[in-house]
Amino acid sequence: MQFFTLFAKRPFLLLLTVLALSFIFGISIANNATLETDLDEYMPKTHPAFMASDEAESLFGIKDAILIVVEHPEGIYNPGTIEKIDAITGALQEEFDAVESVTSLTTADNIKSDDGFLEVEPFYSGKTSEAAISQMQAEVEANPMIYGRNVSKDGTATLIIAELNSDMDAEILQNWAKQWEGPETLMVAGRPVVEGALAELGPKDMAIMFPLVIITMIILLFLLLRSLRDTVLNMVIVLFGTLVSFGLMTLLHIPIYAVDTMIPVMLIAIGVAYGIHMHNTIHHLMRSYPDLSKGELATLSLKQMVRPIIMTAITTAIGFVALMSSQVLPVRYFGLFAAIGVLSEMLLALLLFPASIYLLGKPKYKKAKADLEIQQGKGTLSDSLQALLLRRPKMIVFISLAVLIIGVWGTSMVWIDTSFLANFEEDSTIAQTDQFVNNKFGGTSTLNIILSGDEADLFKHPEVLQAMDSMQEDIEKDPIVGNTLSLATFIKQMNQVMLESEDGSYSIPDSQELVSQYLLLYEFSGDPETLEKVVDYEYTSANITIQLKSDSSAVLKDILAVVDSSRPVFADHAIEITYAGSGYKAFIFSELLLEGQIISLALSFAIIIILLALLFKNLRIGVVGTIPIAITAVVNFGVMGLLGIPLSSATALITSIAIGIGVDYAIHFLEHYTNERLGGSSLKQATRSTLKHTGRAIIFNAIAVMGGFAILMFSVFPPNRQVGALIVLNMATSALGTLTILVVLVHYLEKKHVFLPKRISDNNTRRLS
């Protein structure tokens, strides 16, 4: 308190400090800011699942691949297209260092056997005569290792698969592919493309939307506050908070992660509240005591607002700090720097408003039409609200209960899902290409199942191979699975070829000798590197690759359940099952993220109850105060369930933060109300005055934030739209919940004399000094 009044009395010093800090942080951001878009940087690398996956990836050479689709509507089996495929295959390898190996129709080998004549030959002989091409088509269609996997069954499209040894900018490849178009269409798909686009698009879209949010907010603030000066002060506060947050981040040389693009958004939503409440109190004081001097106005407004604003800032910061329990490093940084931003906004709000009074004199507020205190016939708007609340408490309770029940019902329908692809519009190129590949080929997503034992030659045992084969069959029953590939698949194919497709030959032979001899033959005639991708050198561990037509975590979970059901069979052979691949890591990552956010959500609830109870020295206030945010959470999840918005790491993040913000309304209400009551007001008077005073600020705050974030709902990037929609929803619920059910409950409990202690005579004891 002392600190604020003293500092506010020296407005030039304050301005200078703010300018100096802004300058330092601004320079630091300009020089040091690096955007980290590599999703690998998010992964907790020491997590056991990640370490196991990394090890298997290196053992079996599991790499992310970019898929280039070459489509010719009249069929790819013509000289021009085949030659083009061959040229692209060569050019990819030569022109891009990040490309480790390229597989295509023109590099693949065919193994076939007729009349005791075994042939291992490339499908593409280099000849493009009509006869050669139709022979190639016949051979492709007879070989399930390529038909439907690398060449679409209708013969109109084929995949060129480029395995990467390092990250590659998918956009460069997309532009590169354009030169090969006509009459063929080229499309680029695969996980690196999706991840790359996502990491780029999110921040890019936020960079476009963010200024729009600010402009809308400025307009709304000006309309609501009817004061250019307070609007400017508000914007200075929120921008300063953002500057501090990112400035410190860059000063400490911490890269900006994609999740951090949420920080400015959050800080605006939060920071505006502090300014609005300061404005509101100053406005109210001037109305009640028009003759206050500059100093008295500054000191008095500070005296009233220091406690609630510090309290609300602390509860919000706690919501963020709770995120630091996450196992994911960028989320921890996000929590830390968002909390720092919030606290600096709080400091600046408490300093800037009183300082502006010293510097610019008392503000002159115009009469506002939107003003709740304007006379409207019989009474003020807040009066009619109060009348409604107090006359029909049962109705309010009833409506609240109904909303709660619907919310809980909706919550029961919430499904957990994270999918990179779900972040793109259905008609976007990425989603369309993905759809195309999923329709024509095995799928764009992969899961690797790693089987490991310790006995050498374990995976030459027919029973083991048969167990793998039957598990693959079970997995392939799921329509989302395009195909599976393992050592068992190779052995079956080999058996069929060697037995010249006699009945039942597409199966695992019963003799281990025969399996070994097939493998030997395969090594000699095929390329041994192909085998190295499915089994290790000693035949002690194997890799089953599953192609999926979706990258949704819910889908992946179903597959994992099928795999888990065959664990006992493999346990009989002392084989353990683990998983690998970037798709699986992303799955584990989002599970971790989600788990962390649900924990931090519960954590912030508990902390907020305790904090409210401590601040108001009353546990009941703590519990009652969290009711609006509890309703907010239930409504949030309920709406997500009813609208089919999946709970993902992004939506969970917004929810937990929105709750941290939402509780502020309850704090402002309770603070003002208890002060009124302790100051001797009657029940009705206290409610009326609180609604009049705080209600106005709460509604202004909610309108400004909702209006600003409603803009995000027009974003081209679906996740940003979800952020916008959820913030609008949560702000509305929190504000409405605070101004209705909280009022009714407090009033009712007061009547029963179970709310506030009978008498606390000196309300000064509760002041923060």
Add this chain to the structure above:
Amino acid sequence: MKTRTAKRISVLTLLMTFVLLTVSATTPSGSEVMWEVYNRDSGETMSANLIMTITNSRGSVRERTIAQYRMDKDGVESKLMFFLSPSDVRNTSFLSFSYEDGRSDDQYIYLPALRRVKRIASDSKNDSFMGSDFTYDDMGSRHPDLDTHTVLRKETVDGVSTLVVESIAKGDEDYPRTLSWVVDGEWFGLKKEFYLPNGTLGKTLTIDTYEEIDDIYVITDMTMRNVKENTSTRIQMEEVEFNLDFNDSFFSERQMKIGPRR
């Protein structure tokens, strides 16, 4: 495999001989050197046991033993190979006929567990030999007319005087340029380097031991290292015999099924 006249040539003797030879003779042309290599006496018939040790990039090792029989007669090189170990592939056999007139090879494979002989079509001499780092080309002798040869310099390797011959392939090859260190006067290679199309070193062949058996120089221990893939294959030869009597039906499908008995 009874008597074997293996005599380890002392390096010193070799050195002295070759020093004298190089001094006295004028340096032959590259193509002359490679023709000498091609025509070097390697015996009309031969049998040996090959121990092949393949090491992958992670350092894991696979060892295989193969009994090999060879006969050069009437412009046809016949080869019959039987796997002796590991036990689960024992008696798996390969039969091949290479024709001097340039016809493509005839190859057969017999899998004992399948009890079937299959003919294999293979045109490519660049295919890996038995899944190793050697190609069929590396194992046999490449026709000198396929490349243009130049003697770059003379060099002494482990005390042995050699001619360093650069061979540039006329056709499209995985390794379009090779350098061979050929022992002057004896016409077998001591070392070979294979260069990739982009000019970098792809693989190297080193000869660690050679012996003179029945007046024929035999390389009994060599290693091919693939620099790019970080893999290597070592082939050791044991029980080498020349001048054997194979009956006419030895290089046959029937023999493939019988196994390595004469």
